[in-house]
Amino acid sequence: MSRIEILEQKLLSDNWYVLHKYTYRMQQRDGSEQVQSREVYDRGNGATILLYNRQHGSVVLTRQFRFPTFVNGNTDGLLIEACAGLLDDDAPEDCIRREVAEETGYRVGPVRKVFEAYMSPGSVTEILHFFVAEYDKADKIGAGGGLAHEGEDIDVLEMPFQQALAQVASGEIRDAKTIMLLQYAQLHGLLN
Structure with a gap:
């Protein structure tokens, strides 16, 4: 498994720019795994x-x-x-x-x-x-x-x-x- 695995990607808004909510699994430094959710705003570079x-x-x-x-x-x-x-x-x-x-x-x-x-x-x-x-x-x-x-x-x-x-x-x-x-x-x- 890669250190990060995206479990779900949900589009919250595609109005001005794009806002997604991601749920992902992340392997910690000690080897344990943790599931987290984050909203990510993509407006371009x-x-x-x-x-x-x-x-x-x-x-x-x-x-x-x-x-x-x-x-x-x-x-x-x-x-x-x-x-x-x-x-x-x-x-x-x-x-x-x-x-x-x-x-x-x-x-x-x-x-x-x-x-x-x-x-x-x-x-x-x-x-x-x-x-x-x-x-x-x-x-x-x-x-x-x-x-x-x-x-x-x-x-x-x-x-x-x-x-x-x-x-x-x-x-x-x-x-x-x-x-x-x-x-x-x-x-x-x-x-x-």
């Missing part, structure tokens, strides 16, 4: 990027309404975030270039993948691919703001890197992917 300008010491972030944060106490539902999106069957590099153009209005040159991470592995299948890329004012090809037909209403924020770090410390920036990318930039001296 995604990509995110920190745009930075070394010369000006600035970063480009976005601000948009996130309903789940609103119902969990974020009074206006707005989050400051790094640009991101779902892969939608694209390669991560192609996805993030598309998302940057749609959300921020910038066209980026070379993007560098820095790591990937499971963002909420206790219940969500998503792997997020993390990128960084330099931008310049000359790379601005549109207004950004997202796609209206997808319900996006995104503010594009260009701010000093040190201000972004201060907003992490103050709690103004509370999005995990954004905090991870800003800390990556700080640890690796991208804007020093």
